[in-house]
Amino acid sequence: MVRGLDTTVRKLRRQVFEEVARLGFRANEENYEETLNDEVEAIPYRMVNDEKRYRESVYRARAILSERLRLAMGLSLRPEDKPVHLTAGMEASNISDKYYEPPLMQVIPSACEACEEKGYEVSNMCKGCLAHPCMEVCPKGAISMVKGKSYIDQSKCIKCGKCKSVCPYDAIAKKERPCAQACGVGAITSDKLGRAYVDPDKCVSCGMCMVNCPFGAISDKSQIFQLARALTEGDEIIAEIAPAFYGQFGDNITPRNLKAALEEMGFSEFYEVALGADIGAVAEAHHYVQKVTTGELPFLLTSCCPSWAMLAKKYFPDLIDEVSQELTPMVATARTIKQQHPNAKVVFIGPCAAKKLEAMRRTVRSDVDFVITFEELQAMFDAKGIDLTKYEAESSFHNATGAGRGYAVAGGVAEAIEKCVREYYPDVDVNIEHAEGLAECKKILALAKAGKMNGCLIEGMGCPGGCVAGAGTNIPVAKAQKKIKDFVKASSRQIPPKELEEIELN
Numbered sequence: 001m002v003r004g005l006d007t008t009v010r011k012l013r014r015q016v017f018e019e020v021a022r023l024g025f026r027a028n029e030e031n032y033e034e035t036l037n038d039e040v041e042a043i044p045y046r047m048v049n050d051e052k053r054y055r056e057s058v059y060r061a062r063a064i065l066s067e068r069l070r071l072a073m074g075l076s077l078r079p080e081d082k083p084v085h086l087t088a089g090m091e092a093s094n095i096s097d098k099y100y101e102p103p104l105m106q107v108i109p110s111a112c113e114a115c116e117e118k119g120y121e122v123s124n125m126c127k128g129c130l131a132h133p134c135m136e137v138c139p140k141g142a143i144s145m146v147k148g149k150s151y152i153d154q155s156k157c158i159k160c161g162k163c164k165s166v167c168p169y170d171a172i173a174k175k176e177r178p179c180a181q182a183c184g185v186g187a188i189t190s191d192k193l194g195r196a197y198v199d200p201d202k203c204v205s206c207g208m209c210m211v212n213c214p215f216g217a218i219s220d221k222s223q224i225f226q227l228a229r230a231l232t233e234g235d236e237i238i239a240e241i242a243p244a245f246y247g248q249f250g251d252n253i254t255p256r257n258l259k260a261a262l263e264e265m266g267f268s269e270f271y272e273v274a275l276g277a278d279i280g281a282v283a284e285a286h287h288y289v290q291k292v293t294t295g296e297l298p299f300l301l302t303s304c305c306p307s308w309a310m311l312a313k314k315y316f317p318d319l320i321d322e323v324s325q326e327l328t329p330m331v332a333t334a335r336t337i338k339q340q341h342p343n344a345k346v347v348f349i350g351p352c353a354a355k356k357l358e359a360m361r362r363t364v365r366s367d368v369d370f371v372i373t374f375e376e377l378q379a380m381f382d383a384k385g386i387d388l389t390k391y392e393a394e395s396s397f398h399n400a401t402g403a404g405r406g407y408a409v410a411g412g413v414a415e416a417i418e419k420c421v422r423e424y425y426p427d428v429d430v431n432i433e434h435a436e437g438l439a440e441c442k443k444i445l446a447l448a449k450a451g452k453m454n455g456c457l458i459e460g461m462g463c464p465g466g467c468v469a470g471a472g473t474n475i476p477v478a479k480a481q482k483k484i485k486d487f488v489k490a491s492s493r494q495i496p497p498k499e500l501e502e503i504e505l506n
């Protein structure tokens with residue numbers, strides 16, 4: 001795992017975001033439109049030269065960065081089989097209201113090292129032992145002794161891993177693409193050249209493949225260029241910030257620091273998405289009591305994680321009725337904002353890549369105008385030269401409860417709903433289950449389909465660890481979980497009032 005490490009891949013990704021954001025912030029400069037294409041074309045040469053090579057070839061590194069630039073500006077990758085200029089399609093992105101277009105997760109072909117698919121191989125640690133247990137356990141007779149060492153015939157091997165499990169010297173290595181290993185839905189396949197390919201029919205856009213590729217060959221699209229432009233145009237732009245934000249911008253950065261820095265960047269007002277989570281927790285509790293405990297529904301699946309919801313709908317379509325119809329915290333908060341500020345543009349700032357596609361849905365487009373991650377926001381601060389330690393607002397964000405803020409960690413959604421049920425429906429027994437990581441989510445959905453989860457409220461989180469482990473986060477998962485625990489504990493109220501279930505946002 002490379003999560004939480006400040007690797008070269010991470011630094012390059014951040015630098016691309018910073019360069020693109022800087023371009024967007026210059027949108028009101030004289031001759032901007034005439035020089036934009038030249039500015040974009042200069043970035044790969046400024047980032048990669050004889051002193052900063054990053055790869056074995058300066059030219060390959062620039063080619064890869066060029067594709068990263070396109071994705072960061074909301075453009076698609078260029079085809080490999082025909083010439084397309086780096087800035088082709090720039091007119092369509094040089095606006096302040098561009099939506100994301102699927103697929104979100106894409107492999108940059110020139111960056112992929114065509115890692116081998118899953119398999120087992122004998123290393124030079126093999127001692128050629130007399131017992132040779134690897135040979136004894138192989139169900140296909142794929143292992144033989146060659147020149148005193150074990151040898152695996154790949155044409156016979158079924159990749160069961162039994163040989164590795166019994167080797168006393170740990171001399172048999174399991175080889176697997178990091179991106180494929182991280183994908184819980186098996187969406188990573190190979191193209192005709194053996195490079196990784198993300199199957200859009202299987203992908204649920206969690207981004208785990210992206211953050212686990214050590215070559216930086218997988219990337220998503222961004223709206224930072226368009227948001228930076230919008231912030232320079234003087235429109236009313238309001239930020240809604242996911243509860244996972246706490247600790248993401250520095251150990252000593254408080255909500256007041258973050259609020260002031262966002263104001264310096266051009267945002268006019270700020271809301272905690274935990275407010276929407278509070279609304280959702282009360283509504284889900286009511287829904288559980290009214291639908292599940294009465295037997296109208298066998299169980300209830302939470303819906304705040306878009307990758308979990310997409311997984312359920314793609315892989316278990318007959319369970320669609322059990323997916324909660326309550327608004328996700330992002331949408332509930334956005335609709336609250338739009339009721340009070342109908343002409344404002346709303347920006348969701350969070351840890352999640354999949355939220356970018358949730359905001360693209362036709363039913364949500366009018367509520368959420370931009371989605372950016374914590375990683376992208378930090379790059380925007382860097383582009384503007386904003387040091388968060390130098391800014392502090394007079395007040396914090398609108399106050400949410402500990403229950404809503406706890407949505408940021410795995411199990412937090414179910415825990416918040418359970419607390420609401422126990423407080424407002426004390427005579428009702430509540431059965432809670434939760435899964436984190438798409439592979440575990442698939443398992444629990446299979447059990448639910450088989451009737452093994454009846455009577456349960458089931459929470460699923462696409463990222464192992466919850467939202468704090470999202471693809472757009474800045475700090476290690478364990479550290480983020482500790483920060484959220486402290487944030488929840490410090491909240492002045494621990495559960496939302498029951499009256500929130502009466503709020504009409506549909």
